[in-house]
Amino acid sequence: MNVPPPPDDAPVNWAAARERVYAAGRAAMVPDVELPLSEIDGCTLAEQLTTLTDLPAFPTASVDGWAVRGDSPWRVVGRVLAGATPAPLTADGSAVQIATGAMVPTGTTSVLRVEESSRDVHGNVLGTPRTTPEWRAAGEEAAAGEHLLPAGTPIDPGLIGLAASCGHDRLRVRRPVRAAVLVFGDELLTTGRPGAGRVRDALGPAVPAWLRRYGCQPAPTAVVGPVADTLAAHVDGLRAALDEADLICTTGGTMHGPVDHLHPALRELGAEYVVNTVAVRPGFPMLVARVTGPDGRDRFVAGLPGNPQSAIVALVSLVAPLLAGLHGQPDPVLPHHPLGAPIPGRGDFTHLALVRLDPVTRTAYPLRHVGSAMLRGLAAADGFAVIAPGGTGQAGDLVPVVPLPLRSGERP
Template sequence: MKEPPLPLEEAQARLLALATPLPIEHVDVEGALGRYLAQPVGARRTQPAADLSAMDGYAMAGGDLAGPWHVIGESAAGHPYAGEVRPGTAARISTGAVMPAGASVVILQEDLAREGDRLTLTGEAPQPEDKHIRRCGLDFALGGEVLAAGTRIGPAQAALAISAGHSHLAVRRAPRVAVLDSGDELALDFESCAAHQVPASNGMMLAAMARALCCEVERIGPVPDQMDSLAAALERASEADVIVTSGGASVGDHDLVRPALLAWGAELDFWRVAIKPGKPILVATRGKQLIIGLPGNPVSSHVTAFLFLLPLLRALLGAADPLPRRIRTTLASPLRAGGSRREFLRANWDGTSVTAQAIQDSGAIAPLAASNVLIDRLAKAPAADPGDPVTAYLLENGGIA
């Protein structure tokens, strides 16, 4: 008896259970951009390393701030004042400059009047007195953890790692991904495509999605719907960590990916997930290799790659949470009642509400390209009206902020 399609969460959990993070390597911080930390990052220094001024003004001793004061020097960023500030004296200070010895307050330059070396208060002194001071260790302190293992390294995280004293970071080796698209209808000549053909766009699309996660990608195909051609293509991909196929995963007479994988020695983990688009997705293994078979319709291929391929790659890279994140928003336009499968509707979110595209056909790429979210519509969901709450996935950055 044929097993029913798996629910989405069960299928994702089974796939991720097959993923073991790849070996650790140490790369320079810039080379780690887009990767995930394999080990936590601790601070090798304190930042700020001393009390600093947060504003341009004058540093003086605390207590009686009525003035006047006598200016005795200057502390500039990178050039601290070597003397000591005593009551009745002040040092000119710039943003980011070290607080002079004896100084515990910074008064903004616009709150003071200066004639020669004499300062008088014309505005208000800060309350509390240290309002304009960045205390030593405000950002982080020596020995503290600044980034947890599993964190994705973006520009801000890279800057933090460098500021904490690191030139290299421990990350997982980049996955080797083979993208194999199959189908007799696929044409490589995008500019002169016969009526019985379609341009072979899926391979490029899937390769681009994998490369956005810093993977090393090899594209293979298009491969004809022939067992010997598929066998040769799979053999060419035998060194890949992940093989992702597009097309040929359904049940038609020319859908040969599943039998070709079984003949190649792969073991099927599951086949078919109760979602639309993308029901005929398959997951298999061959030794340490992980294989994902995606549908050939471009929208189905994109949606299933978003929900399965990208989480798998993030898990291999050591992400703390490899699944895409969902947001709660509201509808800007009505939705009809849902069908028998959980559906992922291509839609546009304006930051406040979401509008589903009018065309939801799994072969229609233009609505997908015009979308920035997928509405997660549960099976047999009732009709919904504008203002009703919905759940959606942000498509940008693969659903990961």
């Protein structure tokens, strides 16, 4: 039978709910491991990145040309290529041919670009070096032992290249959160056209893609469902997912209707609510619950409403800060953008309104087709404008915008 929510289950203020789930995630961060650089893309730094050497480790030529000592003309006494350690230049009027990236010999006073040089009949080099140095000094980018990036920084290919240039072979990181999705609802179709009382499941295919953009890794069984509308099936599905995943996102069943079994299933599993319903429209019947595993480590269940846009509101509202905490990343700070048109408030509830950002002015414009069961507006959106309880948004107002995860291949 259905179990009613706890008596103190008043909707939580939206901003307070985000703080609460972030703190819960931070207290249960995924374990840190040491991995080779080839395996850390998508992980998070578990400790600050420090360079093991000066960067660069030695002075390096930034152009092809001549490393010279003293004034022109210069007698050529050798050459140095990248990867070699050159002999010092000890005599004025001497030069060595040098390649870009090669170590600059001790005693060099200038590097002359090859295209700005000439040779006399005796083979001596002639030219006038530029006044600005044509080499990178040792430690110009960073000194040995300098802290470059803090713990909690998400790892991307740029960071991996930086770590390699600093001399690292391995780094201590937090692995991606393993996530699974349980789809609830006997009315859902997984293939074909909707009709005759049946609707297509839009969240089973979409939620895993959103989770990947938040840095999650699919659990071995990434998507299960539709799960039968029985309490036993819900309990079995959650228990199996909790054996594989750090986070389980469920879709539907967050209310207390005749076939909404999520709350009693959580109770049977001994779950503890972190947040149960949020004062936000759309999507208020969202939740995050904590389940302690046999190993003593907490797993989380995020209950997303069944209406598709409401489910994504729950993702950006609760799952995003929860994942930031689990990954050991900083609490997300929302960017602010001016509104291009009015957006109504929702009384005592925070209103999350779908917006598209102008690519030049970064002004946020509200979209059409934004009902809680609609996806047309979401497909064109960049995020949700946040209209505080008791207020409205007027054109020109600077408001927070909850960004949707980056589209594949995009950068901020």
